[in-house]
Amino acid sequence: MASSGSVVLRSIPAVYAVLLALSASLHPGGCSEQVPLIMWSSEGIFWPQASPPTAGHIVGQQQLTSYLQKALDVGPRNVVLFLQDKMSMEDFTKYGGVFGNKQDSVFPSLEGALRAAVSPLVLPAVSWPASNAVISQLQDQLETSALYMDPETLSQLRLNASSPALLVFRLPYSAGADLMSTKDILSENDAVMGQVLNIMKTQSVPYTALYTGLQPSREVVSFSVEAGPGGGRSLLQARGGYRERERQSRIRERAGVYRPVEFKVGPTHDRQTFMILSVFYDFITSQGQDRKSIE
Numbered sequence: 001m002a003s004s005g006s007v008v009l010r011s012i013p014a015v016y017a018v019l020l021a022l023s024a025s026l027h028p029g030g031c032s033e034q035v036p037l038i039m040w041s042s043e044g045i046f047w048p049q050a051s052p053p054t055a056g057h058i059v060g061q062q063q064l065t066s067y068l069q070k071a072l073d074v075g076p077r078n079v080v081l082f083l084q085d086k087m088s089m090e091d092f093t094k095y096g097g098v099f100g101n102k103q104d105s106v107f108p109s110l111e112g113a114l115r116a117a118v119s120p121l122v123l124p125a126v127s128w129p130a131s132n133a134v135i136s137q138l139q140d141q142l143e144t145s146a147l148y149m150d151p152e153t154l155s156q157l158r159l160n161a162s163s164p165a166l167l168v169f170r171l172p173y174s175a176g177a178d179l180m181s182t183k184d185i186l187s188e189n190d191a192v193m194g195q196v197l198n199i200m201k202t203q204s205v206p207y208t209a210l211y212t213g214l215q216p217s218r219e220v221v222s223f224s225v226e227a228g229p230g231g232g233r234s235l236l237q238a239r240g241g242y243r244e245r246e247r248q249s250r251i252r253e254r255a256g257v258y259r260p261v262e263f264k265v266g267p268t269h270d271r272q273t274f275m276i277l278s279v280f281y282d283f284i285t286s287q288g289q290d291r292k293s294i295e
Contacts, residue, residue, distance in 0.1 A: 034124075035215065036126065037123040041209070043075065068137055078208070079164075080196060085171065086213050109190045135166075146166045149169055155199050
């Protein structure tokens with residue numbers, strides 16, 4: 001989607017580039033009003049490009065409708081919607097193993113789906129009222145009612161590839177009375193996604209999948225990723241008044257900008273293209289320096 005800043009990556013797993021696209025899009029302030037949205041197709045569809053919004057723009061309901069319409073015009077109309085109670089980009093940067101700790105990732109099923117997809121679409125900043133209305137938008141475009149499902153119910157359902165269907169899987173976020181950690185909950189949610197996608201594959205039904213949240217999961221306080229014009233980032237952690245003032249000064253000087261991200265993986269998975277506002281190489285080379293700044 002973004003029109004500048006392309007780089008071919010051969011050494012970074014596809015999913016990390018997608019998740020890093022989310023982290024590179026973060027900036028303090030306003031994160032509490034946005035949720036990310038990830039969309040992909042089982043058929044490896046290259047969705048038609050749309051004109052990206054201006055830098056710093058948050059995708060609203062009308063624009064999200066346009067993205068969904070373009071995707072469904074060319075992609076499968078069996079839609080699998082994973083709708084989490086809450087979601088923020090920090091969930092991916094904190095629990096997605098995006099800093100090289102692959103064993104710590106709680107999203108193996110999502111990673112596998114994104115690796116298999118040719119052209120995942122990542123919208124880092126969607127207004128949460130728009131994401132909240134995504135079910136009604138999809139119902140209007142598919143001209144069918146939503147079916148609220150779980151993996152067991154889906155396994156007993158026989159879908160028709162030629163008949164549109166909207167399958168909604170509600171996923172929790174808060175721990176509630178079980179006192180489960182957020183990491184454990186997200187891991188279980190990913191396991192549910194894996195079950196659902198395996199069932200769809202077993203039934204040989206092509207699908208378009210979306211993963212988003214009804215509202216933001218948190219307001220960034222102690223952890224935030226800020227993207228500058230060069231694609232770099234710094235982790236904001238309060239460790240003394242002086243260092244915090246220095247960080248806040250850098251934030252003001254380097255306002256974060258972000259646009260929809262389109263990530264493409266070639267058929268042989270040897271060409272990985274990460275498109276964002278600036279060259280991803282700057283992001284990678286600055287990683288070590290930025291990590292040292294918080295030690």
